[in-house]
Amino acid sequence: MRTRWRSVLALGLAGVVAAAGFAAFSVARGIERVRADETAAVDAAWATVARAVGALPATRRTPDRIREIVRLFDGDDFVTVTLVTPAGALRDRSSPPRRTAPAPAWFARLIVPSDAGRRFDLPGIGALRIDADPARPVDRLYADTLAGAAALLALAGLCALLADRTFRRLTGPLDRLRLRLEQAGGGDFSVRAGIAAPDDVAVVGAAFDRMVGRLAEVRARDARIAAQMAEAEDEERRALARDLHDEIGPLLLAIDVDAAAIRDLAAGPPDPGRDAAILERARTAGAAVAAVKRQVRALLGQLRPGSTQTIGLAQTIHDQVAFFALHHPRVDFAVAVPEEGFGESVDVALAAIVREAVANALKHGHPTRIEIEVALRDERIRLKVADDGGGLKRPAGEGWGIVGMGERAAALGGRLSVDNRFDVPGVVVSAVIPPPGRTGAAVDGEEAR
Known part of the structure; x- marks a missing residue:
C-alpha cells in the first residue's frame, strides 16, 4: 500500500515540477520575445511619428493635427502614444487594445520594464511620448503559460490515476496473496490464492497454491503416520502385556513355587532324598530363569x-x-x-x-x-x-x-x-x-x- 501511494505521489510531484519548469521556461522565452518585439515596436512607432510630423508643414503642426497622429496608434498591441504639453500635462493618448483576459499586473511588470519608451519633442506644442505597452501579447503569453502548465498538471494527474489503477490491479492480488500467506502460516492449508491476472502475479499465486497443496498433503501424511504410530504403540503395549502375562508370568510363578519348595525342604527334617529334591528344584528354577532371560532379551530386541x-x-x-x-x-x-x-x-x-x-x-x-x-x-x-x-x-x-x-x-x-x-x-x-x-x-x- 505504501509503495502504491509513494508511486502516485511521485508522479504527482513530477507533474508539478514539470508544470513549474514549463512555466519558467515559457516565461523566460516570452520575456525575450516580447521585449524584442516591444523594442522594435517602439522604434517603429517613433519612425512613424517622425514621418507623420515631418510630412506636416510647420504652419499646420497644430495640436489637432498632432492628435490625428496619436489616433494612428489606437488599439496598437505594443505601444501607447501620449501627447503632452510643454509642462507635461496630458493632452491626448492612444486608445489601448481591447483585452478579454488581462494578465495580472505583477506578470506584466515582469515582462515589460517600467522605463521602456521614447520621446518625440514638438516645439511649441509639447511632445509625443511613445511607451512600450505590449498588453495583448503579455495576456496571450500568460494564457499560453497557464494552459501549458494546466495541460502538464492534467497529464500528470492522468498518469497518477493510471498508475493508481495499475497498482490497485497489481497490489490487490498481492494483498489477497499476503492474506492467504498469513492464513497458511496459521496452519490453514485449505486456502487458495485464486489469482487469475495479471500474469506475473498469477504465476506467484499458482506457486502458492501448489505449495499449500503440498503442505496439505504433508500434513495428511503426517496425520496418517501419527495414527499408524499410535496404533503401533497400542499394539506393542498390548503385545508386551500379553507377553508379560502369558510368557514371563508363568515362569515367574514357577520360580516362586520352586523357591518356596526349596525353602520348605531346607527347613524340614533331614532326609536322604532332601538334597536331591533341592537340587532338582534349583535346576527347574534355573531353567525358568534362563527362559525369562530369553523372553526379556527378545522383548528388548523388539523395543x-x-x-x-x-x-x-x-x-x-x-x-x-x-x-x-x-x-x-x-x-x-x-x-x-x-x-x-x-x-x-x-x-x-x-x-x-x-x-x-x-x-x-x-x-x-x-x-x-x-x-x-x-x-x-x-x-x-x-x-x-x-x-x-x-x-x-x-x-x-x-x-x-x-x-x-x-x-x-x-x-x-x-x-x-x-x-x-x-x-x-x-x-x-x-x-x-x-x-x-x-x-x-x-x-x-x-x-x-
Missing part, C-alpha cells in the same frame, strides 16, 4: 529404540525375527541381510518395512515359512519379504500398514509393491530404494520387484 543406529541393520532384523520366532515357533524364518548397512535413514526405513511386512504376514495369514532378503543389486537397494501364508485377502494398499511402508519407501525416493506370489500361495512385499546420495529418479520408470 530397543534406534536399534539400527547402535547394533546395525542386520542385528536389528535378526532381533525382530527372534521376537517373532519366539511367538510363532512353527514358522521357519530365512534371513539374508548384509552385515553393513546403508546409512541411518535407509536402515531405519528398511527395518520398519521388514517389521511391518512380517507382522502383516503373521497377522493376516498362516505362513509356515517367511523369507527376508536385503541386497544391493544393479545400484539399487532391494528388499523382499515373502511368505506362504495364502495370499492377499483384499486389494493391496487398503491397510494402514501397507500405506506406511509405501510412504517410508517414497520418502527415500523409492517404490514399494505388495503382490501375490506366483510359485506358492502367499504374499511378497518388495521395495526398491536408491542408495544414499542418489535421487528418486534412480527408480523412475522401474517397478519395484
